[in-house]
Amino acid sequence: MGHSSTNVRPTVADVEAMDRTDPLGHIRDAFALPPGVIYLDGNSLGPVTHAVLAAVEKTAREEWGRDLIKSYNDAGWWQLPVSVGEKIGRLIGAASGETVACDTTSANIFKLLHVALDLRPDRKVIVAEGQGFPTDLYIAEGVLSTRPGKELKLQGVDAPTIEALLDHTVAVVLVNQVDYRTGVRRDIASLTKQAHAVGALIIWDLCHSAGAMPVDLNAAGADFAVGCGYKYLNGGPGAPAFIFCASRHLPHVNQPLSGWWGHAKPFAFEPGYTPDPGIRRFLCGSQPVLSMRALDAALDVWRNVDIDAVRTKSEALTDLFIQRVEATCGSYGVTLATPRDAAVRGSQVSFAHPGGYPIMQNLIARGVIGDFRAPDRMRFGFAPLYVRFRDVFDAVEILRDILTRETWRDPQYQTRSEVT
């Protein structure tokens, strides 16, 4: 802020040099990105890879169309929740057999909150974030509706921090590693340790971190985690979500969505429920194979990717974006709404502006796709597998042009669409 809007480094030549030496630069070729688009919304919906397009077509035409019911065995459909879970597990610090892909983040939080309350029967409190992604709170409400005597305590309502809510009444803490709105990143190891110190369990919501940075659940001693398949994992719209359960808990957990895909012997068609001895016990009903196959193929892009390099590039991209926006747009009312310190930041940057909604619509019309979150946040996601430094540079130039010329005040950008 207050910097001159001209003569700010780096130059186009500088950012192009950064792209040329980027060790992840070649991975962008795996993605089928539309021409002329700078896609900064991979934290909302990751783009498709060429491998996914091929996998989806093969699944529809050959596995389903030609081989029909046989594909449950021969094409591994039945095992997809586990085989896809294994691929995700490698990105989040899970051991083999601790991760399964299934259902939705919301449904998986429902399962885990019940599990955690059952594991701490003498405790009554669920702790969560009052400003966390709302579905986490909605699901906690749903769980409490059938668990009389249990209660929800919220950071920002009942206490300023999660840590201040931790005591011996707490059964479980449900918390996001990266906040969807602000991009604030929590330290998994530290908060897990503090939860355990009071005897509480912890569920990590990795929706905005899995695939964007190293996550090491087992090194942190985490109990449970959930996350979604369609953001940084690029699994496609509404891709199945995932559950992580530490192996030490696995024999002791029984979740109430006990459908036949979680049964120990699903094709024995026994009338009584016996959970699978392993991670399959978190399954419920038939999983959507076309969507699961897309996620499965999308995860193959991570072969040979160094997740530490992903984080290094993520920090560089977000640093560059913050620096350029503040240098060139700072006098037009945009305010950083994300931590300046990369160590406590995810892979997204939010800027607040009273005209955030129409400005974002104007950006989208000019090919820079981010999104908007109420009340005034323009949110930009930087997925290191396909976002270039040049993209960051160009996006800021377009934002600056929109702000200086005030084109965002045009009526065409004011109309709110149903989904933003």
Place this chain on the structure above:
Amino acid sequence: MGHSSTNVRPTVADVEAMDRTDPLGHIRDAFALPPGVIYLDGNSLGPVTHAVLAAVEKTAREEWGRDLIKSYNDAGWWQLPVSVGEKIGRLIGAASGETVACDTTSANIFKLLHVALDLRPDRKVIVAEGQGFPTDLYIAEGVLSTRPGKELKLQGVDAPTIEALLDHTVAVVLVNQVDYRTGVRRDIASLTKQAHAVGALIIWDLCHSAGAMPVDLNAAGADFAVGCGYKYLNGGPGAPAFIFCASRHLPHVNQPLSGWWGHAKPFAFEPGYTPDPGIRRFLCGSQPVLSMRALDAALDVWRNVDIDAVRTKSEALTDLFIQRVEATCGSYGVTLATPRDAAVRGSQVSFAHPGGYPIMQNLIARGVIGDFRAPDRMRFGFAPLYVRFRDVFDAVEILRDILTRETWRDPQYQTRSEVT
């Protein structure tokens, strides 16, 4: 049984004439069936249509790949659960706004059992079928695990019939219209009336009837229903399931899987849950768009299809199959395990045989695809949209050949696969 195995009518010429005059005969062309296969397993996984193949590729390449996040609005992704639900609703006698496509049959049963228990707070009993599809019972167990004081009573365990279990302690009856194993079909209107007479609610599981016969939920005064998208609706492997809720109940139901897709204003990101005023309140998390699009396109095959003609053909196909099997294979130990009276039968026929498993494997190896359900049932589904009378004739000839030559005793057919 006891008929001569030769000179049995109809002849090949007869069944070919039946196909030529079949008013549904032309619809088979909509399906991309593999050559050389007689597919009698559409009650387990319906085949793909050409329209579905095109829709899946368009969704992946254009809606996701090219238009990215914008497709939630512009391609109607956000509305798919409702728009697909409307298409299903027309096949099951629902009014507009009473059906939504989402999640899995298991998860949807979970929601509805909770809803029904809440609507009858002074009653404690769930009634279900001891031999029904197991996931219905597994889910009832899961529901009871968080509802102390409630209990499950089973037909076949606690009483011989559902009707005998109906009394003023019953909150809800969960029952299949067509039994997955025997093909026995219940009368929706009659049992609904009897349940209501004791003040109980009723949930109809339509997995083996929706798309196979006329279902008129509103004419029967039904309360709730669930069903799956991947059998007679041909939505593809693990296609989203559906929920029907009678409009009179809609304002009063609150289901515990209260995720953000069911919120009245999901993009306001409010911390408290307020359910959508309509059928969306049964949604939970993000729906799998690729799989939902496949179901969406599959349902278009029903345009201009007379569902009464579907039932007429279904009865003719199953009658022909039973008659031919008994006439030509009756002396080889096959026993009809489905009602002989078409009025109480679904669109499938089961025959019991001690060698049921290897016989079915032998059939599959010869291109006749049915399936096997423990302990001894060979199950054959007859989906009237694409199964021909000639297919029935040929399938029985192959079965007769397998039984007379005892080729099913070959060791290659004895090995049990993981999923049958």
